[in-house]
Structure formats: C-alpha cells, structure tokens
Amino acid sequence: MLHGYGGHILRVDLSSGQIRREKTDPAYMLDVIGGRGLNSTRLYEELKRDIDPLSPQNLLLIGVGPLTGTLMAASAFMTISGKSPLTGILGDSAAGGHFGAEMKQAGYDQLVMTGCCEKPGYLFIADDHVEIRDASHLWGQDIWQTTAAIRRELNDNAVQVAAIGPAGENLVKYATVACNNSRMCGRTGMGCLFGSKNLKAVAVRGRGRLTVADPPGFLELCRELDQRIMVHPEYEKRNALGSTLLMKALNGIGILPTRHFQQGLCDYVDKVSGETLAQKYKVKNKSCFNCNLHCSRYYLTREVEAEGPEFETLCSYTSRIGSDNLEFGLKMNAFLNRMGLDSLSSGETIGWAMECIQQGLLTQDDFDGLDLTWGNCRAVEKLLNMIIRREGIGAAFAEGTRSLARHFGQGSEEYAFHVKGLDMICGDPRGIKAFGLTYAIASRGGDHLRAEPFFELTERYDEAEKRWGIREIADRLADRGKAVLVEHTERQALLTDCLTMCKNIGLSMDIMDFEFASQLLQAGTGLNFTPDKIDAALKGVINRDRKMNIDFGVTADQDTLPKRFTSEPLQEGASKGQVVPVKRMVAEYYKIKGWDKDGVPGD
Amino acid sequence: MITLDLSKCSGCSRCEVNCSFFHSGKIGRSGSRIKVVKIEDIGIDYPVVCQQCRERYCTKCPEKAVEVGALGQVIISPTLCTACGTCEVMCPIGAIELFEEIPHVCDLCGGDPRCVRACTLDAISFEPDLTEAVSLKEFKKGSRGRDPEQKRLRYVESGAEQLRQRWLAERRG
Numbered sequence: 204m205l206h207g208y209g210g211h212i213l214r215v216d217l218s219s220g221q222i223r224r225e226k227t228d229p230a231y232m233l234d235v236i237g238g239r240g241l242n243s244t245r246l247y248e249e250l251k252r253d254i255d256p257l258s259p260q261n262l263l264l265i266g267v268g269p270l271t272g273t274l275m276a277a278s279a280f281m282t283i284s285g286k287s288p289l290t291g292i293l294g295d296s297a298a299g300g301h302f303g304a305e306m307k308q309a310g311y312d313q314l315v316m317t318g319c320c321e322k323p324g325y326l327f328i329a330d331d332h333v334e335i336r337d338a339s340h341l342w343g344q345d346i347w348q349t350t351a352a353i354r355r356e357l358n359d360n361a362v363q364v365a366a367i368g369p370a371g372e373n374l375v376k377y378a379t380v381a382c383n384n385s386r387m388c389g390r391t392g393m394g395c396l397f398g399s400k401n402l403k404a405v406a407v408r409g410r411g412r413l414t415v416a417d418p419p420g421f422l423e424l425c426r427e428l429d430q431r432i433m434v435h436p437e438y439e440k441r442n443a444l445g446s447t448l449l450m451k452a453l454n455g456i457g458i459l460p461t462r463h464f465q466q467g468l469c470d471y472v473d474k475v476s477g478e479t480l481a482q483k484y485k486v487k488n489k490s491c492f493n494c495n496l497h498c499s500r501y502y503l504t505r506e507v508e509a510e511g512p513e514f515e516t517l518c519s520y521t522s523r524i525g526s527d528n529l530e531f532g533l534k535m536n537a538f539l540n541r542m543g544l545d546s547l548s549s550g551e552t553i554g555w556a557m558e559c560i561q562q563g564l565l566t567q568d569d570f571d572g573l574d575l576t577w578g579n580c581r582a583v584e585k586l587l588n589m590i591i592r593r594e595g596i597g598a599a600f601a602e603g604t605r606s607l608a609r610h611f612g613q614g615s616e617e618y619a620f621h622v623k624g625l626d627m628i629c630g631d632p633r634g635i636k637a638f639g640l641t642y643a644i645a646s647r648g649g650d651h652l653r654a655e656p657f658f659e660l661t662e663r664y665d666e667a668e669k670r671w672g673i674r675e676i677a678d679r680l681a682d683r684g685k686a687v688l689v690e691h692t693e694r695q696a697l698l699t700d701c702l703t704m705c706k707n708i709g710l711s712m713d714i715m716d717f718e719f720a721s722q723l724l725q726a727g728t729g730l731n732f733t734p735d736k737i738d739a740a741l742k743g744v745i746n747r748d749r750k751m752n753i754d755f756g757v758t759a760d761q762d763t764l765p766k767r768f769t770s771e772p773l774q775e776g777a778s779k780g781q782v783v784p785v786k787r788m789v790a791e792y793y794k795i796k797g798w799d800k801d802g803v804p805g806d
Numbered sequence: 807m808i809t810l811d812l813s814k815c816s817g818c819s820r821c822e823v824n825c826s827f828f829h830s831g832k833i834g835r836s837g838s839r840i841k842v843v844k845i846e847d848i849g850i851d852y853p854v855v856c857q858q859c860r861e862r863y864c865t866k867c868p869e870k871a872v873e874v875g876a877l878g879q880v881i882i883s884p885t886l887c888t889a890c891g892t893c894e895v896m897c898p899i900g901a902i903e904l905f906e907e908i909p910h911v912c913d914l915c916g917g918d919p920r921c922v923r924a925c926t927l928d929a930i931s932f933e934p935d936l937t938e939a940v941s942l943k944e945f946k947k948g949s950r951g952r953d954p955e956q957k958r959l960r961y962v963e964s965g966a967e968q969l970r971q972r973w974l975a976e977r978r979g
Contacts, residue, residue, distance in 0.1 A: 273833050274823055301819070301844070308834045347847055360843060360959045361835065384846040410905075412826065412834030422827070433926065486849065486973045488927065490818035495926045497816040501849035503977040508849060 205229055206416040207269045207728035208237070209307045213333065215326060217400055218259060218318030222333045227312050229730055232269065233740065236701035236724075236732075239295060240744045241313055242266040242284035246293065247747045249315075252754040256288040256392075257374065257399040259319040265306070265365070265405065266314075268703035270727045272307030272492070273413050274425040276432060279303050279492035280703035281365070281382070288399065289376040289392035289548065289603050290624035290648050292755040293748055296379075296393050299491030300386030303703055305363035308409030320401035325353065325366075329408040338403035342372060345541035346381045353406050366404035367394040368543030370591045374398050375601040377548035377626070381540060385499075385510035386491070389545045391625060391647055416729025424723050429495055431714045438496070442488065445498035446514035446707065447477025449630075450522075456660075456679065457776025458631035461522040462561075462577055463554035464620060464767060467631045468776040475521040475529045477514070484533060496708060504530050512536035512546075518629035519550030524557060525577025535587070542591050549590065551619075551626035552600045552607055553583055559615045569611065571596040620765045622649030623757060632768050634778025635659060637676075637685040637692075640788045643762050644689070646748040654693040657711040659685065682784050686791035694741045701741070745796075746804040759802040762789045807858040807878060807936050808840070808912060808919060812969050814929035817844050817851025821921035821930055828920040829910075836905045839912045840921050840930075843962040848970060852962040853921070853930060856880055856901040856912040859942040863896040864911070878937025879914040898945035899961040900954035 205227060214223040235244045242264045254260045264284040271278045281303035287294025306314070309330050316326070323338040341349050346368040353364050363382060371378035371394030378394030379387045388394070397403070415421040432438065440448055453459040454472040461469040473479060480502065489499035489510050501510050512520075512533065520532040539546050556575045559565040567574055571589070573582045573596070589597025599610050604626050608619035620627045625648025632639030637656035645653035658667070659679045667677040671691070673684035692710065698720055699709035709715035717734040724732035763769070764785050772780045790800070798804050819835075819842045826837035835841060840855040858878040865872045871886035872893055880902070882893070889907040896902075902911040912919075914932070922932045945964075949957050 274827050276820075304819075308836075351847060358953075359955055360845075361841075361955055383844070409834065410836045412830065412832035412837045414832050418827075418831045429926075484977060486977065487813055488816040489849075489851070490816035492819055493823050494818050495820065497818060497927060499816070503973055505978055510846070510849065 204414070205728070206414050207273060208232065209267070209309070209311045209413070211310050212313045212315060213311050213328070214315045215333065215335070216318045217316055217320045217324070217335065217402060220335055233730055233732065233736060234743060236269060236737070236740055237312060238266050238268040238280070238703035239282045239284070239297070239700035240697065240740060241701070242282055242295060243293070243744050243748050245313070245315065246284060246286070247751050250286060252751070254286065256286040256291060256294075256396065259317070259400070261286050261396060261399070263316040263396050263400060263402070264313060266703070267303045267306050267312055268701060269312070270723060271703050272304035273415055273727060274421060275493070275723060275727065276425065276428050277491070277494045277496065277708040278702050278704040279494060280705065281306065282700065282703060283380055283388045283393040285393065285396045286755070287391040287647070288374070288395040292623055292648065292752050292757055293646050294391035294393065294396070295647060296388035296390040297700065297703065298380075298382060298386040298388045299494075299705060300383035301492045302363040302365050302382035302386075302407065304492040305407050305409045307413060308411050309407050310409065310411050314405065316400065316402070319399070323401050323403050325402065325404040325406060327357065327406045330410055341403050343369060345369065346543050347384050347541050349404055350384055353404060357406065359408060362406050362408045364404050364406045367397045368541055370542050370544040371395055371398040372403075373591065373593050373601070375544060375590060375593070376603045377545040379543045379545050381543060385540045387540065387545075389547065390650060392545075394543045415727045417726040421723070421726040424726055428714070428723070432495055432708060432712070435712050435714070437712065441496060441498050441707070441712070444477040444481055445500060447480055447512070447517050449514040450476045450517060451478065453630060455777065456634055457773060457778035458634035459522055460518060460629045460631055462525045463523060463558045463618070464631055465558070466775070467634060467773050467778055469522040471527040472522070474527045475517070475532060477517070479529060480517070480533070491705065494705065498707065502533060504533050506530070507534050507537040509533070509537035509540060511540070515629050516546035519546045523550055523554050523629055524583065526580055527578065528580055531580040535584070538587070544587070544591060547628055548603055548626040549587065551604045551621065552590070553586065555604050555608065555615070555618050555620070558618045559611070562618070564613050564615050565611060617766055620649070620767070622764065623761050625649045627765070631773065631778070632764060632783050633773050633781040635679050636682045636783055636788070637688050639764060639768060639783035639785060640685055640689050640792060643764050643785050643789055644792055646745075646752055652696060652706055654689045654696050655706050655710045656685070656688050656692045658688060658692065658713070680778065680781060682788055686788055686795055689792060690795045693745065694738065697741045697744060698737065749798070749802070749804050753803060759800070762802055807933060807939065808855045808914070808921065809931045809933050809936065810853060811929050811931070812852060812966065813972070814927045815851045815853065816927060817842055820924040820926070821853050824920045824924035828915060837910070839910050841900075841958060843958050845962065845966070848966065850962065850966040850969070852966060854899060854901060854958045854961060855921070857899065857940045857942060858937045859940050860938045861942055861946070862938075863898060863942070863946065864893040864902055866896055867892055877914050877917060877934060880911045881913065882909050882911065884908075894954060895950075897954075898942045898949040898957060900957035903954040
C-alpha cells in the first residue's frame, strides 16, 4: 500500500469525456517526488513541444505533494502546469488554500487534462466519481460567484473549487486560477489555459483518509516541523503581516519598486505598508490547510472585503504604479481575485504604460485617451476592466508586457520589464544580486520563486562560511558566490515545490532542508527517499526543465535582465550605485551546473 | 465542553487534522469529529463540534447506544450501535456524522482534546466544568432532511452574524 500519496493519477480527456484512473507508481515517484517535479516530468514526457499553448493538445496538470493533506504543516499547495500561454515556455503556478489537501483525500496525486470541452464545463471529482458538468450558466461569473454557485448546486459547502473568472474566459494571457476565493495560481497564465479548454473550474471533494507509513515517527517529525515554525525569530511578524512586511523591509534596503523601478525608495511607504494595512483594515488571520503560521489576513475597507493581499499585489497596485492610495490597492486585490487576473503581470503592463508616457515615448492617445499618469487610480481601474474584456486597447494589454511593447515599438521595449515573457516581480534586483540571477535563469521566466535565495538577506556570515565557504553569500550587495547560493536554493525551492510546501516557510524561513525532507518523506511514504535520492531527483527535474525550455526556443541570451537593472545604478537609498553584473553571474551559474556556455545541459 | 473564539479562527483545519489522526492514525475530514466550515465570501471560518447541548437530542437512540459521560461528552457504545443513523439525524448542527458505519462525535479525547492542543491561535478551548450550557432548540426546527454538512453550514451562518457585526462596526463605523 502506498502511504502519504493519494494513490492515483486521473486522466481526463475533455474533448471525448474519456476518464482514466491510473495507480500512482512508487518507483516513478522516487524520481519525481510529486507536485512540480511530477508535473514538470509529465510535460517533459508527454507534451508535444511545438503546439500552440491554447490548442487542445496542450496539457493541463494539477499536481499535489506526497505529504499534502497529512499531518505535515505548511504543505497545502497545489501546482498547475502546462505550456504557458503568456511565455510559450514551461508554465506553472502554485497556490495554497484547501484544494490540494482535498484532492489528496479524494485519492489523487495528479490530474492530467487534455483536449477541450465542447461547451463550458467544469470537472467534478468526488472520490471515485468523476464527471464533466455543464458550466454554461457559470460562464461570465466571477471566481467568488462561481465557487459559491458550484457549492450550492452540489449541495455541499465542503467542496473545494479551483476556478477562473472572466479574464480566463476571455483568454487574457496572464489570467489566474483561484481556490478558496483568494488563493491564486497567479503566474504564467494558467487561467488562460483553463479558458482555452472551456474549463470553468475543477471541483473536488475527498471523503477518504490519508495514511502514513510510520505514524508515531511521522507525528514526531511533524511536531518538530511545527516547533521550527513556532520558535522562528520572525514568527510574530510574519503571523501579523504575512508577506506585506516586505513593503517596509524592501524600502529599508532601497529596493521597493516605485514608479516602475525608477526608484527603490518610496517616500510614502508608511501610507501603504503592511503595518498600516493591519492596523486600519485587518480583522483576523487566515490560513492555508494545516498551517500554524496563519500569515494570510482578512480585511474590510469601506468598499470591499477580501482575503490578502500578498506583498506582490500590494506593491504592484501601490508604489510600483506610483500610488499612495492603500484603499485602492485593497480594492484592486479583491477585484483581481474576482476577475482572475495576475496582479504582477497586469501591474507591469500598467507601470510600463505610465513610464512610456512619462518618458514621452507614447501619449494618452495611444491608450484610448486614458490618462495613465502615476497613481491615477481611476484610469487604472478603467484599463483593468478593458483588459479583462479585451476591449479597445485592453486587447493589446491582455497579451502581456512583452507583446504589448512590441506592438507599440518606438523604444518602449526597453521599459518592458520581463524575462522570457514573464513580467518581473516586485523586488529591485539591483540591491539583491542572487535574486537578480534567479530572475535571469528561472525556468518560468522573471520570477524569484524558482530559487528564492533569501539567505543573502540574512547577514548570517558565519553560517555562509560554514555552508558554502564563501562569506559574501550573506551580503546582498555582493555578487561573488551568488551562483553557488542560487544553484543550491534552486534545488531547495524545487524540493518545497515537490512537497507543494509554502516557500515562505520552507525557504525564506529556512525551515526545510534535504535531511529533514528525507526523514519526513520516509516516515510519511515508506519509500526510500534518502537525501541523495532526493537530490538526484531534483537535479533531474531541473535539467529536464532546461531541456524542455530549449525545445521551446529558450537560448542563453534570454538568461538576462532588462537593461535598467544591469546598467542604470540605483540613485538613492541603501542600494545606491548598484547594478546586477548578470552576464558574469549567469556564466558562473552554468559552470556550476555543468552546462555548456550556451546553457545546455550535457546528457 | 469545547468553546470557540470565532474571531481568532483562521480556518487552518489543524483541529480537524489532529482530531482525525489521534482517533484513527489517518488524516481526513471524514475521520474528524470537529469540522471547520468556511464561508469565504464573508471571511468566516468556524469549527463545528458537539456543543453538549441541553437538549441532548442524540440520546434518543433506538438502541440506547448513546450515553453522556462524566465530562459531558457523548459516548457511543460500539456494541449496541447498529449504525442506524438516528443520532446523525437528530443532531441539529451536524456535530455527529457516520463514517464507515461509525458515528463520529467529539469524545474530548479522554479529557485532553487534541484540537485544543493543535490550535496555535487560541481559538479553541476546553472548559471541563461547562456542560449543557447551550440550547440548540432554535437550530432543531428545520434541520430535518438536511445532511450534516448542510446543518453545519446553517448553524455557522447564524453563529457568525455577531462577529460580522463587530467587524462592520470596527471597520466601517
């Protein structure tokens, strides 16, 4: 008997309605672990590379970790993968909430969806029962309405729903999928992929129970994990503010994106900080399944109420677009969550447009008369509505910043801050060099989560010396040794993704390592997950991801950063004078990986 | 009895997970005797568990398999119980539910409730001296014909109202 795992892979062909349940193969899982590792490998093995991401041939995968839904804290995520409609390369995005645990308790480690529903539908899974149900009446409804309507019509409030909103239906390239209303699979356009398959939602109800191989041993390890989280020096702050603590923290080190990365210092940060949010609007903590950090928050403003926001959304809709209006940011969080639109990518398109106007490259007339000046919330809201419905200029915005800037040309490409088509996150890499390298090499494009080299922010010099023999790794401004750090934390990040564990806890709080994961996996699954075996599995996935991306057309010259970050030094604050020497860092990274100078893996 | 401070509950379900694991060595909502109801639209997370109600509806068991223990907890005799489901039907708030032919209801873990231990937000407490303090009469009416999940939702919707009013007063004046 397979412990920990749900035990089945569910294959659904949305075109023919054919449904097949396969048993999860333990030997296979030893090589891929689960979650993102499982999804990536499935794509590597089964995805035809040269397809249009919006075609029925694209795969749509939902993978969950081997210990998700068990006693192991903070491992509630699910990962959605496929060829990205936004970037055309490997796409995946993970979210917490309660969907992943429910899917496991229903008996599934992965859903593999192919084809396309003939008319709008949603997939309903209740343990062994699987059906594609009509969703015509849900088409056009937002994510919150859809979630509530599905629970109502199934007469079961405990059903977990992962749904898209109008943005996904209208094939906005950076549309999201959400569970529990506000837990977003935000990046790389997985909501667009749902939409292209006429798939409004996946609803799941699991009445089964998960077993573990060694219950007393597993219980002990889970208690230790609980303890590691509870005694962490940042526990109180993270519990109170979640990731919004980064507004002030990043401003403090001069890397808070302000006016589209023109500044790393925001003089009104106190008006839009996580602290102010908590003080004025928060009413209680929220949490993903079986987490003891409870870092999410529920808030009420005069106009809206919702869960969140995370830092990336808060920053994207305040300082990054030059707005000091916190209530507006909170309103947009609720709005984007309802509509199913990625806050980072949408925020970048808006920031790009505002900067293009400021620089005199484009004018109001280029944007259907919208007055896109810094912090003009009214214009932003109007534009978002146009993007979601693909109206007027909104249709060009709906393609993502890379495509948008190509559409306008006239030098505006220089201000499109993306890597490989994925819009950059909120964190100016000039003052965090390992993050800069991460954005450049990340297998899904301009994003930090592929390595989350948070260690460089900790100033733990002795620990850096001990772990890697390079003290500068603990210095965020140094570039020396950062390729070593990124190569290491890239595996650690993948490990947390394979466990579908939360990165804030696993990585930023430095709680999960190979040894501990090995113990948890062995006690949980009973399979021989030695640290070496785990490491080999991770390295295998990373190399396969790279090879797949090369098949998709990724070349070494795309492993870079937008020009601003490599050649325009920051002008003020604690990272003044800094740029990212990205070329040198990427070359060093290839060398450590054993890839050739073109970034191609050997075997 | 188990008491709640609803304003502190984040909906993490650690109570559920630990309850299920303690009682069966397995993990799943079905195996838990406390079940968190979530209404995301209004930010409510509400663990529903036996309230040791004054009325003791569940004791109207045709097999006389249901007793009340010294701590006020419901005790179901595994030898007398025929899994007829009367107790599940009788409970107005869905705090008893059959799973694999066994009525699942809070037994207070012998006086050391694991849900209380598992909650790191102090949303759940154990008050051993408090029992039969709550009346569920108002929920009894209209509970017939609803399954446990539906009864829990109905109970929560009404119980959450006070907290909602507090939030609205605090944040919107």
